[in-house]
Amino acid sequence: MHQNGKRCGGGRDELGFFHDSVAFMIRFENVGMRYGMGPEVLRDVSFHLAPGSFHFLTGPSGAGKTSLLKLMFLASRPSRGLITMFGRDIATLPHHELPAIRRRIGVVFQEFRLLDHLTTYENVALPLKIQGRTEDSYRDDVHELLHWVGLGERMKARPPTLSGGEKQRAAIARAVVGQPDLLLADEPTGNVDPEMGQRLLRLFVELNRLGTSVLIATHDHALVEAAGAPELMLHNGGLSVRG
Amino acid sequence: MHQNGKRCGGGRDELGFFHDSVAFMIRFENVGMRYGMGPEVLRDVSFHLAPGSFHFLTGPSGAGKTSLLKLMFLASRPSRGLITMFGRDIATLPHHELPAIRRRIGVVFQEFRLLDHLTTYENVALPLKIQGRTEDSYRDDVHELLHWVGLGERMKARPPTLSGGEKQRAAIARAVVGQPDLLLADEPTGNVDPEMGQRLLRLFVELNRLGTSVLIATHDHALVEAAGAPELMLHNGGLSVRG
Amino acid sequence: MAEKPENLDPMERRGLSGLLASLLVETRSVMPAAGATGVSLVLVIAAMCFLASLTFGAALSVGRAADSWTSELAGALTVEIKPSPDMDKDSQLDAVMSVLAKTPGIKTARPLDQEDMRALLEPWLGQGNVTDDLPLPTLIAVEIDMQSPPDMAGLAFQIAASAPGALLDTHRQWQAQLLQAARTVAWLAYGVLAIVAATTIAIVTFATRAGLSANREVVEVLHLIGAKDRFIAREVQRHFLHLGLRGGLIGLALSALTFLAAGFSGQSESLFLVPVWGLPAELYPWLLLVPLAASLVAVLTARVTVFRTLEQML
């Protein structure tokens, strides 16, 4: 992985924004992954992402994009290889330090994974609530963000009554509300119209400008072209880089 | 709604393929719909679809595409107006005749709605099983269809272990397996790559050529352009037609 | 991919064993095989059937004990003959016995001998105190035929007339109290049974509904792709019949084992009315009613709930 333009930050970056002063935000070395006894979904994947970088992750359906993201947001372990996140080898990380790392990562799940019993507002505020912040300190921010993604009117609706695209935008809002150091978005524009897609892309770019590293798995070529950011391409379990 | 090219069948169509010899497959007249006490999601929607036609349904996220489809696959009732399906007024249709009508409609749900405890094969075969057909009579067809949508290798996997795009393709396969008279697809290509999207479009076109009326709700402009079929556009609860 | 016909239904076997297997083992249906909620439903039903079978068994044997005891008690009379200066003891006895022998509806009449009297009185008078010179009344234990009991008033009159000092004691004083006791114990047992049965029904009902809510998505999808209400209901019922029977039989087995263990533990003497413990062998088959009832409740609940769900659905 090499630098590309402004947004794809250099290897050694001294932005005071980051908690560790490490060279790489994420580093994969010869990572392999399989589900159970199945075939290897990922094979010898090696790359690194610098702090403040912006990348897309592409590949045909079933190529392993979601699986790769799962490794990054610590939802599953690799079957081999080394993964370093924020300068820490995640294989040796003690269990109680994982939540602190997860809080630095915002995730847009491909299946949204909103909590059906909470309102849209509560869903989006959840990461802040979990960090122990009081509602007074974040209420206005959350409202503003919800309006930005076009959910100002649906703030008190519960996810089952949202349209597909509304759910997706709520999921995006939840992922970015905490201004994470790393944003992982899995197909974040699959259910919204192109205009809304461009609007959401601006949100990601803005976030990136404030220091967040962004990685977006997508099939949407228009999005990739509009952003002009480098592309990690998965094919047959292997990773190659373009741009 | 007016005829467009070959695929958008004329008002009065005498294709022997259809069980009723009616002019319209679907006819909406001044249909309005609201959820509970909320605002009207659909307002004064009037249109008709001829047998054997092919249309897209577009509109911004939250415009009411899914709501409109729900009316067509008999999942909810309009709050006002008249809906005629296959020549029958659905408001006066006795309860026990609804299953027969539903069987003539194939639906790709936006949220897939596969049954998690059945294998992909069983999920896809379900509409046939429900019609009382024996497994011997459909096994080969289902296998062939699964291979066509690229799920040949994942036939025995259960939905929770499928990737997003794989689930979507399974949902599509389930909708088309019974060669329905009407296919309603809600965002059927949101989770697959453009190549697969084109492949799936070919499937729909093929089905349409065999006599199925097709209505696809989508945000994917590339798809709409590739098919060149007329577009129903939802905006602010109202419907307009292009093409 | 060469597809072997290995997804042929493995339960296609026929015959009685096939039927049994298909009742107990989940056949391939469109409902989810026992998942987390399925398993816990089975266990809840098992636990409730265990309790209900224990109570049912206990109530059955208590009820039966109380019944037989009541009829025994009601069938027993005593004739007392006080010593009289006007007639000697043996003549008194002979006169009364001949009256009893002539009366229809009397099964047996047996004068209590010295030994019986001693056994009766010694706890109260102290060992060795019941001596031959004690001027005790003569007692005759009379057993009547409960099917065609004699006319009590007439019998009492005839006995009093037959010999001076002779008196028919119908044990009224004792009987009132003891019958009341027996009735109370039986009522108690049935009351407890009613409470446990009601609780079991409530729990099975709610557990079934909870189990169904996990299957709501399945029901909805089946409905939307055109399954008939009856098809869905049949599938759901069969699913809950399996769960109910499996749970019920586990509970039944546990309770039968408990009764057997208690029976073998040797404490099988009867304590007042309560047979401590062990169920009479001929009552075991009745326990089968419990899992059947539980399954029925589960199936009916599932059926009603599914139809109600489907009705709301359009």
Add this chain to the structure above:
Amino acid sequence: MAEKPENLDPMERRGLSGLLASLLVETRSVMPAAGATGVSLVLVIAAMCFLASLTFGAALSVGRAADSWTSELAGALTVEIKPSPDMDKDSQLDAVMSVLAKTPGIKTARPLDQEDMRALLEPWLGQGNVTDDLPLPTLIAVEIDMQSPPDMAGLAFQIAASAPGALLDTHRQWQAQLLQAARTVAWLAYGVLAIVAATTIAIVTFATRAGLSANREVVEVLHLIGAKDRFIAREVQRHFLHLGLRGGLIGLALSALTFLAAGFSGQSESLFLVPVWGLPAELYPWLLLVPLAASLVAVLTARVTVFRTLEQML
């Protein structure tokens, strides 16, 4: 959209009533308020607590009745004085009474008078048959202090020596049998209690786990967005504490009502050992243990299950 601060937590009230309210009413937490599975969990816990409270109350009062009855029985002795040609009745009595008066550990000693004897014997001998000329032994009812009982062997020797025909009867024959009966009934009550308690624990455990499986997605999402295990466990525990307490208190209220109704229904005479029915007022507070135990079981199950789930998760 002008947002009023109406989504302020309505449970922010403080104080005891606030605490109680927050225990019973679901406070706004990240766990789903009682949905379908929540409601059925509450009802299952309520039903089981109802049964368990009934059994617990019954076992408590049976146990207490058996205890007091046992100690009454064990604390009672009888001295029999048979008529003797060597000493007249009153001297015999005086001699024995003075021995009893001197012996430490004896609470009271009371000679039974003619009335007592008649009451004792009439059921056996027939009314009017216990006449003054019946040469009955004299009986003295002795009540001993169970805390510091007298030396039985010594006492028996002294009594026998004090007057010819005097004998200490420790009721051994009766006692053995009756104590055995009391003990059996008490054991039975506790055995039933144990069975019901075990069943309750099993059902609450499985119902809780079923309830949790509905919340698995919530737990997983919280985990993935960085919630600490302790936070998740605390939320889940609080949720199940609410459900458990709510169910437990419903069950408790139902059982207390049942006891009260039974108490008022007038059948409050004691039947053998079984107090039929009604719970002594001072035992009601003990019933509180049942919902507390049920909530504890629910909370612990939830805690263990959540931690196990989280451990599997990385």
